[in-house]
Amino acid sequence: MADPHRVVVIGSGFGGLAAARALDHRSLSVTVIDRTAHHLFQPLLYQVATGILSEGEITPPTREILRRQANTHVVVGEVTDIDLDTQVVSWRNGDLTMETPYDSLIVAAGSTHSYFGSPQFAEHAPGMKSVDDALRIRGAVFGAFETAELLTDPSERMPWLTFVVVGAGPTGVEMAGQLVELSRRSLDRNFRTFDPASARVVLVEAGPQVLSTFAPALSKRTLLDLRRLGVDVRLNSQVVDVDEFGVTVGSTTGSGTERIEARTKVWAAGVRASPLGERLSGATDTPRNRAGQLAVLPDCSLHGHPEVFVVGDMMHLPVPAVAQVAIQSGRFAARQVLARSQGRPTEATFRYRDKGNLATISRFRAVASIGRLHLTGALAWLLWLVVHLIYLVCFKNRLLVLIHWGISFLGRGRQERTAPQAASTPHPIATPVDAPSLFERQAT
Numbered sequence: 001m002a003d004p005h006r007v008v009v010i011g012s013g014f015g016g017l018a019a020a021r022a023l024d025h026r027s028l029s030v031t032v033i034d035r036t037a038h039h040l041f042q043p044l045l046y047q048v049a050t051g052i053l054s055e056g057e058i059t060p061p062t063r064e065i066l067r068r069q070a071n072t073h074v075v076v077g078e079v080t081d082i083d084l085d086t087q088v089v090s091w092r093n094g095d096l097t098m099e100t101p102y103d104s105l106i107v108a109a110g111s112t113h114s115y116f117g118s119p120q121f122a123e124h125a126p127g128m129k130s131v132d133d134a135l136r137i138r139g140a141v142f143g144a145f146e147t148a149e150l151l152t153d154p155s156e157r158m159p160w161l162t163f164v165v166v167g168a169g170p171t172g173v174e175m176a177g178q179l180v181e182l183s184r185r186s187l188d189r190n191f192r193t194f195d196p197a198s199a200r201v202v203l204v205e206a207g208p209q210v211l212s213t214f215a216p217a218l219s220k221r222t223l224l225d226l227r228r229l230g231v232d233v234r235l236n237s238q239v240v241d242v243d244e245f246g247v248t249v250g251s252t253t254g255s256g257t258e259r260i261e262a263r264t265k266v267w268a269a270g271v272r273a274s275p276l277g278e279r280l281s282g283a284t285d286t287p288r289n290r291a292g293q294l295a296v297l298p299d300c301s302l303h304g305h306p307e308v309f310v311v312g313d314m315m316h317l318p319v320p321a322v323a324q325v326a327i328q329s330g331r332f333a334a335r336q337v338l339a340r341s342q343g344r345p346t347e348a349t350f351r352y353r354d355k356g357n358l359a360t361i362s363r364f365r366a367v368a369s370i371g372r373l374h375l376t377g378a379l380a381w382l383l384w385l386v387v388h389l390i391y392l393v394c395f396k397n398r399l400l401v402l403i404h405w406g407i408s409f410l411g412r413g414r415q416e417r418t419a420p421q422a423a424s425t426p427h428p429i430a431t432p433v434d435a436p437s438l439f440e441r442q443a444t
Contacts, residue, residue, distance in 0.1 A: 004029040004071070005341035008089050008102040010079050010276070012039050012062045014323045015108035015312030017393070018330035020072060021065075025338055030072040031100050033091055037061055037076050040131065041392055043323065044401070046171060048134040049266075050141065050178040051186070051414035055131045057401050060394045075100075079109070079276060084283050084305055104307050104337040108330055109274035111313035111321070114291065116270060121242040125164075125265035128171060140264045141179070142417050145199075147263075149191050161199040162262035164247050166239050167269030168205035169212070170359040173222060175266055176203040177362040180229045185363075186414045201231050202260060206238040206252055206269070211367070213320060214357055218367040221376050225361045239269075271321065273314045280310070289316050298349040300333055307340075309333035319352045323391075328352055358384045363409050 005028050009016050012034040023030045038059040047053045066072045077091035077098065082105070089100045113127035126133050126140075144160045151157040161183075165176045183199035190196065203210070203226065209219045210226065210233065226233050234249060241248035246261040273292035281288050286303050287295045293316035294302070300315055302308040311333050312326030319325045332350045339346045356370030358380070366381035368374070375383065385405065392398045407413045 005337070006101060006103045007031070007106065007337055008033065008100055008104075009106045009108065010034070010089065011108035011110055011274075011312075012036070012074075013042070013108060013110045013312065013326065015110070015326035015330035016106070017062070017065065018327040019106045019108060019311065019334045021069070022331045022334035023337065024069045024071065026071060027341060028071055028338065030069070031102075032062065032066070032072060032074045033077055033079060033089065033100070034062065034074075035076070035078050037063065037074075039065060039393060041397075042129070043170075043388060045128045045131075045134045046175045046178060048131070048416070049128060049137040049175070050182055051138060051416045052178070052408045053401060053404050054416045055135065057397055057404065058392070059131060060397055065393055082107075082276070082279060082283070084280075084302075084308065087307070102307075104340065105309070106330070106333045106337070107276065107280065107308065107310045107314060108312050108326065109276045109314055110326075111271040111273050111291075112275075113267060114270035114272035115267065118242075121239070121267065124244055125166060125239075125242045125247070125267040127267040128175075129271075137264075137266055138416075141182070144264050145183075145187065145191065145196060149193050152193070157194060158200070159245065159261040160263050161194075161196075162202065162246075162260065162264075163199065164202045164204060164260055164262045164265045166204045166247075166265065166267050168203055168207070168210035168233070168235075169268060170357075172203060172205070172266075172268035173210055173226065174360055175268060176201050176226065176231050177229060177360065177365070180231055181362050182414065184230070186408070186412050188412065202262070203231050203233045204237050204239060204247070204249055205233070205235050208235055210235070211359055214359070214367060214369055215374060218369055218374055218376065222359070222361060222367055225365050229362055229365075271313065277310070277314050280308075291316075291321075293321075299336060299347060300329055300350050301336075309336065317350065317352075322357075324355050325352055358387060360384045 007028050007030045009020050009032045017039050020032050039062050041058040044058045048055050063074050077093040079091045081090040087102050091098055115121045126136050148157045148160040163179050165172050179201045183196045187196035210222050211219045236252045237249045238252050239247050240250045248257050248259050250257040277292050277294050294310050296310050296315045300309045300311055311329035313321050336346045358368050360366040364378045364381050366384045367376050368380040368383050389398050
């Protein structure tokens, strides 16, 4: 019997997992390498950051997902090098350094934050690309409200109750909407020395519109809904500085700068392909675009290396950088690998099927674009819920998410408030509040 065709898949995100699941064939030996042992459902990270969901509900273990595929081996490690000549992937886990040979390689390492040449912003304005990012933001958000409870001077309290979200794509819009929902609804009557509804949410966007990838009518509706909710939307505004105490925003039309005092900042302004793309680019002289994506052939393969496929956020093709592209390109690459291993003809071109765009704004508010069909309001919101439930990988996760959505959207609760303590402390030191004790309140 011939030796199985060896396939290495780098990454267990949408693209990598889709590829691995499509490679369930006895003629293949598949190794999945990722830095974490779970698959992350990134579209719902903002709900972890705002206390709706727990991190476990959107991070099913990769081994559990692929447990029925006897031909697939999952390993946890960080890829350090790819030798295209010897066809070997080098990776490490702690002090262990390993090498895995391949006959076909699918690179689906995803993307990371882009601070547009100002990486120092990351210290005070975290993005949302990992569970750790979401938990850090959750700690900052709920920690800000707790600190505000201790302050008596309104001028000292307000920076703790000001939240700045940078970037008005789907993640930024959804994050801003949920911060308003949290302060106006979920935290109602939770505090005694201030009203959480007095919190200010600022959404900063360098472009002229929110949700720029959506139809203009949906973008305008989203802007209207955000402002009705109370979000302070700043269009044509670019962040020029970020520090512990706030952000400095400059107008892209050249009308000066403005300082916004805010202790909690969230970066949702851009992404950049995994640094692994730089290594592949240097080894093959393959050009990359400004977002670090590799120029690939129409069949997603690397120039000069038909055995290497680059999919999802790492590839540069005329398709949007969305989860559906990652899923479809991952499956396409898997079909190419299987056909080539069996000596069958391969497909010449990856064709993306656009299934539409969805973005939620707040409870009962969303926008949806599916072909020529444009939906807004509660109907779009219900569609958003259904689609996201369908794409969650495991039944248990779907059930838990549905339960927590019921608690948060039909009720008022945010069950997931536990998070690492925010590093910042009040400045200046808070003056103790002269508020009645619990027993005094009960007595009255």
